[in-house]
Amino acid sequence: MELSAKSQAFVFHFGEMGSRWGFNRTVGQMFALLTITPTPLNADQLAEALKISRGNVSMGLKELQSWRLVQRQHLPGDRKEYFSPAGSIWELARIVFEERRKRELTPTLSLLRSQLLDAPQDSQERHAQEKMGEIYELLERMDGFANQLNELSPEQLTTLLSLGSGVSKLLELKNSMLGKNKAQDSTAPES
Amino acid sequence: MELSAKSQAFVFHFGEMGSRWGFNRTVGQMFALLTITPTPLNADQLAEALKISRGNVSMGLKELQSWRLVQRQHLPGDRKEYFSPAGSIWELARIVFEERRKRELTPTLSLLRSQLLDAPQDSQERHAQEKMGEIYELLERMDGFANQLNELSPEQLTTLLSLGSGVSKLLELKNSMLGKNKAQDSTAPES
């Protein structure tokens, strides 16, 4: 299979960006190629188009499946396995977002939780633990917010992402609705 | 300088997570150490505490400065340069968030923009470009939303992050306020 110049540029770019998004070059390329190709592809086609080894494709597909980004399917009269993206662009983005939340936030939250359990022994430790507490609080909120975003319907998500400068207006709206008197916001920052 | 067991666990963990957050192990460790240490540290202290070479510390500090995460300062009667975090945890998080937006979104947006400029030559290319268009639309919205978040005041940000399940309620509120008839929402999606 031949890649047009444009497709190639896109695929290569995704390969380069891949590492920033959490997977390696060839996995990024594979995902990009599957995304812009109208039909499902099998492992041999991927290997040929990307000029990488069959074994590498196998590992890459495994990785993409562990991210739940691709789906396997069989084509009638063909014993090979074919692969295509596991959903719309929006669904895929949501999956990547969620997967990254898990990988980037959860482990640190769990470490910090355990660190904060037992009491500091000296003033050095007290200060360190104070900072860890601040980080924990922040990360936990980010985590909760990310979870919220993931639970929004596609429409709601679209609305939110399209708010533009409306985000701060929306917050004002909220304040005016609920009234400033409700001051006991237990989650407010202390800084 | 000796690290307590707890501090060491934290510093090492940040080293491991570092790569997921965009910097390498020792840079992550340096940042963690500077964050939980009450006083500024110089390069030699960092090298000794983390048991890494002086040259590595120099490069790491350069990296942290390029992220604008640390600030240099001089202590009276000492020619060495001392370093400490460039702000509160919240400010630092905002900087990391913004820096990652730049590194993870901007390059792809710019590639896609140029790819979408000239017309597809055949049906393969047409399909590929359609997908690229969808990705572009999505990334641009995420980018705009991220920018919005970055412009919120600390209080607004706290409010938003603390909304919890209120996010979707807030969106309903917005809809009910504006009414579904007010269709000329300039920031609405075009899909």
Add this chain to the structure above:
DNA sequence: TATAATTTTCAGAAATTTCTGAAAGCTTAT
């Protein structure tokens, strides 16, 4: 201005990650 203190640089070493290809393992068809 010379010298001592400190930081930066960067070539090569070490560590880590990614990739290949041949062999082993499945699955389906005969």
Add this chain to the structure above:
DNA sequence: ATAAGCTTTCAGAAATTTCTGAAAATTATA
């Protein structure tokens, strides 16, 4: 059961990233 077609595995090779340490550059002091 055997073979053919396809997929996975994994040891070692290749590529990439990170780290070291000595030398060069910079900055401050005498």
